[in-house]
Amino acid sequence: MEYEEPKFFHVMQYAIDADRDVIDMVSGNPDWEPPSALREALASYAELPSAEFQYPPSQGIRELRESIAARRNVDVDRIIVTNGTGEANYLGMARALTRGAGSEALLMDPVYPYYPGKTELLGGEPTLVPTERDGGLNVDAVREAAGEETALIVLNTPNNPTGAIYDIEKIREVVEIAEAVDALVVVDEVYDHFDLAGEFESALGLNSERVVVTSGFSKSMAITGFRVGYAILPDAHVGPAKTRHMLVNVAGSRPAQYAVSHALEATEPSYYAEAREQLVDRIDAFTDALDAAGAEYTRPDGAFYVLARFDGYPGTMANVKRLIDEAGVAGMPGETFGTAREDWIRFALVTPRSLEAAERLVEYFSEG
């Protein structure tokens, strides 16, 4: 079994070790405040009787599952609370790839590198499927790629790294393709609260027995380190996924689940709206600067990221390290996201220094 470690931590470490000030635009860590109710709930939890410090139910604490069920309008029995969206994706992908329905996973290119990594970990074979130039779903390409061996199709909307939001009708067509070849579709919606264009529709609305939806609170509550996510599985698949969750992790971490559960109930929509507005302002400023630098870029409809292409400076690991050393800006190499954006570099706009970073890029590329 061979599988590669995603390179995020590698680039972040290179930036930390650099002998100069570097603006981190690598990690997808929100830089804003978590909901105040989250801090309060965690402090309250610390004083609870010790019985509350023991194993939560394996599939997650009841209150949190019920809150998720109400918000997503699904039966609570379909929900497994996981150690972040990462584990939720692992469970959904594992279910698809271990049913005896084939070993091929169709992944959209550019691809979030954890997907091919997880596919290979699970003994599956990733096939990259082209997307549109703007990052949108290319249904014909999915149809062409799908075959008897296809057991899994992974979608991510709003998309990392392109910022595309997938049209729900196109997702419906992909689900029909999945039905035809006996595949499951895992739809990672972890950026669902960062629908900047007002166009996002959850795949849950399709009410399909083929669709696993995953999400989490890492991004929406600015707590990537808490590791609270969830998978919503079709009835036929929730049992095996629960068993795998139990055998791998027993359960998720209870203090984090408790804090998230309270914050989910107490937090007003304005909290999420403010984060979106701040992000839009940053994107405006950053893309203005990219214009000034003569770079090509995609303006994201959702999520946190801007992909940029600088002439004669492809998105290799070597160039990204050079950019860290010479310009003091750390991005992620496009070549780590499959084949479609090898010329591009991904910048995460979750730093208050994003405008300063843009100015450094303008200066650096104007010199050249």
Add this chain to the structure above:
Amino acid sequence: MEYEEPKFFHVMQYAIDADRDVIDMVSGNPDWEPPSALREALASYAELPSAEFQYPPSQGIRELRESIAARRNVDVDRIIVTNGTGEANYLGMARALTRGAGSEALLMDPVYPYYPGKTELLGGEPTLVPTERDGGLNVDAVREAAGEETALIVLNTPNNPTGAIYDIEKIREVVEIAEAVDALVVVDEVYDHFDLAGEFESALGLNSERVVVTSGFSKSMAITGFRVGYAILPDAHVGPAKTRHMLVNVAGSRPAQYAVSHALEATEPSYYAEAREQLVDRIDAFTDALDAAGAEYTRPDGAFYVLARFDGYPGTMANVKRLIDEAGVAGMPGETFGTAREDWIRFALVTPRSLEAAERLVEYFSEG
């Protein structure tokens, strides 16, 4: 792929749903207080800047790994902090079973049911190996069972469910057998602080390239719900295990790691000693009552559990449910721990009501 869900949650739910008062002796949840420093650290964490709420290093926060390294006298680079000892065992077992060195796992009988479950999840085949009547390692039986296909041997000391502490010289012999057949030995030492007989020696002392040691803080700090454990791997195996950890979970939960890290530094040996003393007192009282009930039992040298055998009342799931309904005491069926203790029932002594439970058992079995 077939694998069975361990039955702990199933029996606990049956006890909760029972139409009477039931004393829970199923779960391994300590009923005493966590270290006070743990509560304090968690409350402090809730007030930290939000940057501290973001992804910890995938292998765990540095301070915690350094504390573990110092206490276990190993290089910090060998340590991965995991989502409880459960994930640590999963990582160690996965490494053994996915090296291309075979698919057989030797598990000691009676067996903690997560081990065969994880083995099957990983595509391996469990083989149960007899132990001595007192639960001790039977090296000849391990030697007889080991062969070309053997890739993994799992040991658990102090042992759940027997309470046996394995002689370090016997572990050394098992490691030699593992070397001869190219297997890894995963030694689960999660009950290391519950060495009631003063006989425990860690397998780390063997300094073997074949040994993965796992442990955690669930039991020692009375926080099974926090999910903080660790694996200590030989240099050659730590890389692939880190990658698997990253691909499955990204990282563990940071508030829990932070709280444990501070508690580990601040907690005096007397905290652990008091928990042990309380457990010994309970075992004395419980086994006295078992004597009065005419039951056979093993007095544990370590861990939390007493196995008891009542004449004409084998340890089936049906009998355990009957005991819940008719006597108001919930144990775990011996038949869920492999084949060696099918006549027995396991009682966890982590309830202040253990003496009351013993009295109920005396009364119930005296009637019959």
